[in-house]
Amino acid sequence: MNIYDENGWLFKNPMENRINVIDDEEIEELFKLAQIEDDWVEQVRNEVLYRDQHPYEKSDYIIDELRILNTAGTVVRYPFNISAITFPSRRHLFRGEPQIYERSVPSLNRKLYGKTEYEKIMWKALADLRIYQFHKFIWKINVVPYWEAKLSDINIKALAQHYGFDTHLLDLTNDVRTALFFATCKYVPVTDSYRPMTKDDLNTHEKKYGVLFHTPDWRVDYLQPVGTMTLFSDMNFNKEVFLDTGDCDGLAFQIGMQPLMRCHYQNGYIYPMKIDIPLQENWNFEKIHFLQSPELSQRIFDMMDGGKKVFPYEGVSEAKKILDLMKCNFTFSEEDVLYVYNYEHIDKNRFLNVTEFMDNLQIFDYEGHYIQIQDQEVEYPITEELLNRINSHYDGKNLLAPTGGMLHYKQEEKRYRDQRCIEIYGKLI
DSSP states (O other), rough: OOSTTTTTTSSSSGGGOOEEEHHHHHHHHHHHHHHHHHHHHHHHHHHHHHHHTTSSSOOOHHHHHHHHHTTTTTTETTSOEEEEEOOOOOSSSEEEEEEEEEEOOOOHHHTTOOOOOOHHHHHHHHHHHHHHHHHHHHHTHHHHHHHHHHOOOHHHHHHHHTTTTOOSEEEEOOOOOHHHHHEEEEEEEETTEEEEEEEHHHOSSSSSSEEEEEEHHHHBTTHHHHHHHHHSSSSOSSSSSSSSSSSSTOOOOOOOOOOSSSHHTTEEEEEOOOOOOOGGGTTTSSSEEEEOHHHHHHHHHHGGGGGGGTTTOOOGGGGHHHHHHHEEEEEEHHHHHHHHHTTTTTTTTTSOOOOOHHHHHHOOOOBBBBOEESSSOOOOOOOOOHHHHHHHHHTOOOTTGGGTOOBOOOOOHHHHHHHHHHHHSSSOO
């Protein structure tokens, strides 16, 4: 392993798209890489702080802008018209998986695999209906509308992805330790948490391998110059860009800070994959396999504070039972359907109006389930006590603590945020 060459690759001849099997010594090199990246993050932050404190000193504008984009606390607006507050960039992106899979694709892609085009449309509509209900539910949590009014947009698709809803988005991270955590620890659905792998988990006749996918950030990160140029070189400027329609496939977007914590704790990126090309066939990513062991799993589990550094137990975790119901729900309101028809780029040539769309939803067979549509809202009852308990995780907290209080706004973004505040609260707060 190179750790790493001048172009950011970990191995020689990365375009050969081969599997690289690493040993314990090379895993140690990955931990060293994490420290190198931590030092780089601190250096960039200090350079940005210096420029903020010395605004009249002569400097290179382009370099200053790149530094600001790569540090925490910068408000960026993506081409699919969602803003985000950045956490620190790093120069590498990873994905960790606990075993060798045949196809590494997003959860919605797995459900659509082998289906007809019409079936894919109907299954994606179901996923979008559930995500819209998730959106309305989390809006009841105080921090969510406040965040939208005062700080930045909420990336509902990215949040929904991180809380178990089906999307065309694949998770990446810019921290190799986070990727190793997900590659070596076992998810426990009942408690919505992780634990170290044990001898019993690994005690089979065949050796078990964990998997990492790696790419230098300049290959796919939208916030880096090559990423921006890649998107805009292919873009029809008269066409609106959407996150999960294939428009942004092949680029990674930093989720940034969000009102719910899981995304930025994981240094999370989303990698849109409407076009179904698994990472195994994607030449932008190096493929790394390593032998699993209880010792390695325990070490990484401890390093990540028993999972708390990447999978925090936070307020919305208190509503796990409610979210689980949403993920398997087949009952929706007419308003839910109208929203998805109008805002989730449903093919208006196939469904000429919302009534036709609604009729198709109700007669389609979802593997033995049928969608029910009702006049009134679908209620997910939450007691005042539970809502107060959820709010207690967020209310009164310093929401910008992870950025060190740093916040860089462009003036047009600040004006838009004031407008959203008035729309949400009826006044500036």
